[in-house]
Each structure stands twice: as structure tokens, then as C-alpha cells.
Amino acid sequence: xxxxxxxxxxxxxxxxxxxxxxxxxxxxxxxxxxxxxxxxxxxxxxxxxxxxxxxxxxxxxxxxxxxxxxxxxxxxxxxxxxxxxxxxxxxxxxxxxxxxxxxxxxxxxxxxxxxxxxxxxxxxxxxxxxxxxxxxxxxxxxxxxxxxxxxxxxxxxxxxxxxxxxxxxxxxxxxxxxxxxxxxxxxxxxxxxxxxxxxxxxxxxxxxxxxxxxxxxxxxxxxxxxxxxxxxxxxxxxxxxxxxxxxxxxxxxxxxxxxxxxxxxxxxxxxxxxxxxxxxxxxxxxxxxxxxxxxxxxxxxxxxxxxxxxxxxxxxxxxxxxxxxxxxxxxxxxxxxxxxxxxxxxxxxxxxxxxxxxxxxxxxxxxxxxxxxx
Amino acid sequence: xxxxxxxxxxxxxxxxxxxxxxxxxxxxxxxxxxxxxxxxxxxxxxxxxxxxxxxxxxxxxxxxxxxxxxxxxxxxxxxxxxxxxxxxxxxxxxxxxxxxxxxxxxxxxxxxxxxxxxxxxxxxxxxxxxxxxxxxxxxxxxxxxxxxxxxxxxxxxxxxxxxxxxxxxxxxxxxxxxxxxxxxxxxxxxxxxxxxxxxxxxxxxxxxxxxxxxxxxxxxxxxxxxxxxxxxxxx
Numbered sequence: 001x002x003x004x005x006x007x008x009x010x011x012x013x014x015x016x017x018x019x020x021x022x023x024x025x026x027x028x029x030x031x032x033x034x035x036x037x038x039x040x041x042x043x044x045x046x047x048x049x050x051x052x053x054x055x056x057x058x059x060x061x062x063x064x065x066x067x068x069x070x071x072x073x074x075x076x077x078x079x080x081x082x083x084x085x086x087x088x089x090x091x092x093x094x095x096x097x098x099x100x101x102x103x104x105x106x107x108x109x110x111x112x113x114x115x116x117x118x119x120x121x122x123x124x125x126x127x128x129x130x131x132x133x134x135x136x137x138x139x140x141x142x143x144x145x146x147x148x149x150x151x152x153x154x155x156x157x158x159x160x161x162x163x164x165x166x167x168x169x170x171x172x173x174x175x176x177x178x179x180x181x182x183x184x185x186x187x188x189x190x191x192x193x194x195x196x197x198x199x200x201x202x203x204x205x206x207x208x209x210x211x212x213x214x215x216x217x218x219x220x221x222x223x224x225x226x227x228x229x230x231x232x233x234x235x236x237x238x239x240x241x242x243x244x245x246x247x248x249x250x251x252x253x254x255x256x257x258x259x260x261x262x263x264x265x266x267x268x269x270x271x272x273x274x275x276x277x278x279x280x281x282x283x284x285x286x287x288x289x290x291x292x293x294x295x296x297x298x299x300x301x302x303x304x305x306x307x308x309x310x311x312x313x314x315x316x317x318x319x320x321x322x323x324x325x326x327x328x329x330x331x332x333x334x335x336x337x338x339x340x341x342x343x344x345x346x347x348x349x350x351x352x353x354x355x356x357x358x359x360x361x362x363x364x365x366x367x368x369x370x371x372x373x374x
Numbered sequence: 375x376x377x378x379x380x381x382x383x384x385x386x387x388x389x390x391x392x393x394x395x396x397x398x399x400x401x402x403x404x405x406x407x408x409x410x411x412x413x414x415x416x417x418x419x420x421x422x423x424x425x426x427x428x429x430x431x432x433x434x435x436x437x438x439x440x441x442x443x444x445x446x447x448x449x450x451x452x453x454x455x456x457x458x459x460x461x462x463x464x465x466x467x468x469x470x471x472x473x474x475x476x477x478x479x480x481x482x483x484x485x486x487x488x489x490x491x492x493x494x495x496x497x498x499x500x501x502x503x504x505x506x507x508x509x510x511x512x513x514x515x516x517x518x519x520x521x522x523x524x525x526x527x528x529x530x531x532x533x534x535x536x537x538x539x540x541x542x543x544x545x546x547x548x549x550x551x552x553x554x555x556x557x558x559x560x561x562x563x564x565x566x567x568x569x570x571x572x573x574x575x576x577x578x579x580x581x582x583x584x585x586x587x588x589x590x591x592x593x594x595x596x597x598x599x600x601x602x603x604x605x606x607x608x609x
Contacts, residue, residue, distance in 0.1 A: 027420040029574035030508045129568050139508040141568050192378035192386045237393055238505065240420040240427025242380035264422055264505030272381030300382035301432045308433055
């Protein structure tokens, strides 16, 4: 059973799909993981609207759709800057905005990043399939009959947790808004099949600059650059395909596997992009550049923990933002503390003992992180 | 068992480098053993031909704890009682409009249609793993006399239920997909249906036999499948 229709699709855009945090757990029966490529942007948009983090949003790729609002509600666009507009006026990103029936949301074109997330209070309420509303374009599951949006589609929305007036005007504080650079260095762990490559091939991967190919899609970011040379062929007995795996077909041109990948494949994987950097690669546009640097598994785990702490900090901050119209949200040095007049909701944060502040530098950005003792 | 890291959230546990029922049995035993241990940090185990992809939560499992856990799961396979393999009978209507490439398989193999059907339906196939597409079984056990190369140009659409031969492999398309296998028949069964209690008919380790049926039986079973009234024959 779906909620009432919230939007009508006037024009579908290049590739607009319903996505949530994906459909994990069915890889052993061949079902693609799916889900938002930039899960950070999806989560923050949902928290800002006081949705559950796995509420479904529209993943908008490069050239966005035009939608007509059918109800009064709050929306929030996070992720890439694709020129979001409300009635042809620029729509602030990372901010909850009220829409009323007849309003038009459109996108004027990509400026920074590749994928934007249009979140709505209550989430897009298409029927869940195997526990997820994500669109699996390969398996034709979830979303709207397993396909991208089409003109004329009606998009049902779920029940918001709060009235629109309590949501509109909320804004993600700047320290939690990523920049979407057109060039980045992604960290990788070598393997699982690095022993299928020559030392020169691995050297090429770790020193070369790769350009995102226009053939990229939700299955993978295809790269053009120095060939990664195999030592004993590109084919292996088909095995599991991890998120972020860097698959190298006979051409030597790598493919970084994203959320829409198949579950099994028969090409060697020279290295695997660590999880915090996969979404960043997925935000690179055709023509953007990426380099790779190798880290150990232990380093990758430390980075993943710091990223998780940053994400948790974002969650606490967004769920305890003051009501719109009152004082701006405190961000540093103690963003976790509820502001006076704030409305703690799903996860109220009690000022706790054993709270440590630290600053973390990741991908050239510096974050304030609060770590609490268990 | 070799452990090959895949970034910060996954590792491949590899048991050999061949398509071999014994190696695959070790993979399945390991996957089962690990699942029986029910460690909260193990998020998903995907068994394939000769390895298993283990996804884990790096917030609860560091590398040393993870590898100790995986070795323990492997050790326990020696004493673990594995569930008996399921035997599944898959009805197939061979030839004609159901199997447009049966004639070309006959030409390549030098066998008559009846001989191809008898050999294809006379074998028992091991489902090594399920992947590539939802519910797609990678099966082994094709009679060497039936080996036929793929079509020179793949079809853009192969219907759900199509049964084909591609090189040394045979299988059933779980849904409409592009594909280059030679289609020798079609099953009215649906290997994958996301709306079913058990979406996927086959799982790794299953033993499959194909049962020849005629067009009238195909229509009868297809109608029963469509209304959810078809009981899969398992032994």
C-alpha cells in the first residue's frame, strides 16, 4: 500500500530513480545491492527532514527531472549541485524547503558533482520489494516497476514525522556539507586479485591520473587512463563483486564497481576502493579525474571508523537542530548538545560524560568529530 | 583457505582455482559454517564457484578478529553436519518455438533432437552458485557431447524460463535478459519472483534434473505458476 501522490513527473531527466540504502542480504541469490551511490547525501537529507535514514529519495543524475508538487510538504536536495530550482528560482541545497501544490521543481544543469538526492518529508512511498524501495535497473525490481522515472509518473509519498512548518527552513550546517571536487584521490586496498597484474600495471594504477568515462553508470564508474597491465590474463572463474572493487577487463581500463553492479563477475579486480571513498567517486562526472593511493586494511578500518564518527555526529546534529526561525544551530565546538528551544526527536542526545572532541582530516577536508566512550 | 582483502568491508575466502564440485562443496560448507556462527559483524556471505565473498562491519570486526573468525568457521566444517542437498525437478518443453536453437545444437553435435533431449534431461546438474542476475543458476554437469559454442551474436531478449547451452554450461534464464546461449527449450517455472515468500527457486548446492514435458503440459504448469498454485517438485 502506498501513500498519497506527492508529485507528478513532468519530465524525467537523464536517469532519475527511486533509491534508499539498498537491498543488501540477497547477493547469494544474485540480487544487486542497489541503493543511493552517495549514501552520505541521502542520509543527511533524510535526517534533515526527520525521516528515518533509509527513507527513499530520488537519485537525480546530471540532468535532472521536472516535477510538479501535488501536496504541501517539505523537500530537501542534497548531494551534487545540478542547478535545482523551485518555480525557476534557485533552490537552496542541503536545506528543507516548503512546496505547495502547483510548485515546479526543476534542474538547470550540472555545476558540481554528478548525483543529487531529492528527499521528501516521509520519503517516496513506492511499495518495498525484498525490504527496500531502491530501483534495481538490472533486475527490474523496486522503485517504479524497477525502472527510471518517466513523464506522467505519479510519485507517492509517506507520512511525514512532523508538519511542514516544523521542517521548512532547517538547514544542514556547513561542516557537514561535502564539497564535490572535480578531481580527487581515492584510497584503495590492493586485492583481491592484485597477483594477476604486473608490477608495472599496479604502478600505473597508483601513479596515473584517470578520467571518468561517459560510459559510466550506476553499475560502475568507467575510467580512461594508463592501462593496468595483467600478468596472466584478465579472466578468472567468476566470483563475488565487492562494492568499490576495481575491475580490470582485457583493455586494462579500470571500472570502479558501484551500487548497481552485478553480484558476480569474471574479470580480475586489482584493488578495492575503501567504502568512504566509493560514493565520492560516484559523484565524479564524465571528464573529472581520479588518482589512487594504496592503504593497508588497518588504515582503511581507522578511516572507516572516523567517517562513521563524522556521520554519527551529523545525525546527532541534524536530529537536534533548533526549530526554524530560532537561533542558528550551534555547530562547533559542541554540536551534539541540543540548542535551547530545540526539539530532540528520534534520537535525543543527552550530554554525556566521556565525550572527546577531535579533528579528523579526510580527503583534504577537516572535520570536528565527537567520540563518546561506550 | 586463502583470505584476500577487498577494501575495508569485505574479504574473499578462496578454496581453489577450478570449477570443481569438491572445491565448491568446501565453499558451501564454509559459508554454512560461518552463517551458523551468527556473528553480528558478518553482514553477508556470497558463495561462488571456488570462493566466498564475506562482507563485514569494520566497526565491530578488526582484521585479526575477522581472520580468526573465518579460520574457526573453516575448522568447524570438518565436524559440521551439512543439510542434505535439495533435488529439484525442472519441467522443460524442448524444441520448436520453445527451443529455437535445438536444431543448431543438433547440427553442431551430430545428435538427433531426441538424443539431445535425452542427454540433457538424463543428467543431474549441480548449482555451483547463483549470480549474474537475480536467480540465475550457474550449473555444472553438462554432457560433454552437448557442448556447443554460444551464438555468434547474442539475442537482445531471451524470455524468462528459456533453457540454453553456452559452451560447457547450461542453465535457465530467470527473467527476460539479453543472452548468447543456444536455446533448446523453455521451462514454465519461474526461477525468480521477488513477490514470492521464497523469491529464488534454486540455491547453491541444489541438484537439478530437467523433465521433458509437451506443450499442453507447459501451458498447464505455466497457468498454475501464474496463480501461485504450482508445487515445485523437490526430493
